[in-house]
Amino acid sequence: MSDTDTIVIGCPECHRANRIAFAKIDQHPVCGACKARLIRGLPFELTVDNIRTHMNADMPLVIDFWAAWCGPCQQFSKVYEMVAAPFAERARFGSVNTEQQPTLAQAYGIRSLPTIAVYYRGEELARTQGAMPPQRFHSWLEQALDTTPFA
Ligand SMILES: [Zn+2]
Numbered sequence: 001m002s003d004t005d006t007i008v009i010g011c012p013e014c015h016r017a018n019r020i021a022f023a024k025i026d027q028h029p030v031c032g033a034c035k036a037r038l039i040r041g042l043p044f045e046l047t048v049d050n051i052r053t054h055m056n057a058d059m060p061l062v063i064d065f066w067a068a069w070c071g072p073c074q075q076f077s078k079v080y081e082m083v084a085a086p087f088a089e090r091a092r093f094g095s096v097n098t099e100q101q102p103t104l105a106q107a108y109g110i111r112s113l114p115t116i117a118v119y120y121r122g123e124e125l126a127r128t129q130g131a132m133p134p135q136r137f138h139s140w141l142e143q144a145l146d147t148t149p150f151a
Helices: 051-055 071-084 102-107 134-144
Strands: 006-010 017-021 061-066 092-097 115-120 123-129
Touching: 051 092, 061 071, 071 092, 071 134, 115 134, 123 134
Parallel strands: 061 092
Antiparallel strands: 006 017, 061 115, 115 123
16 A cells, blocks of 8 residues: 555544545544544444444454353453554454344354454455454464555
8 A cells, every 4th residue: 555545444433434545544533524533443333333334444344243241252352452552553443242233243154252353345354263362363463464455
């Protein structure tokens, strides 16, 4: 990706699609609609109503499919948050509460929790199951992003 390219990413607050200059991704871009910071390095909730914007965006989308009753999910959510920060300019980090979003759990074929998957422009690049320590998640993610312009 060159400095003159623009990319479309979804706002983590109002979920509107925003077009920004790729070169300005590290300059705290804000949402044109709600003025929220577009790049925060924090996971945000995905629902049937907002997932399309982030799926179709020009930045890889990582999703943590979880549930409140799932112990390993609680454990992994801290790891997920921790690793989301250093990857803030390379991927979006979404979370799907599979109890509140059964339609999404079904649409993405989630059979075990937590499931972590990486999508780029709607295509699934990688998927793994079960909690893992930060270093392992970090390496897995590096590998998953390897074929994207965000490698
Ligand atoms: Zn917004």
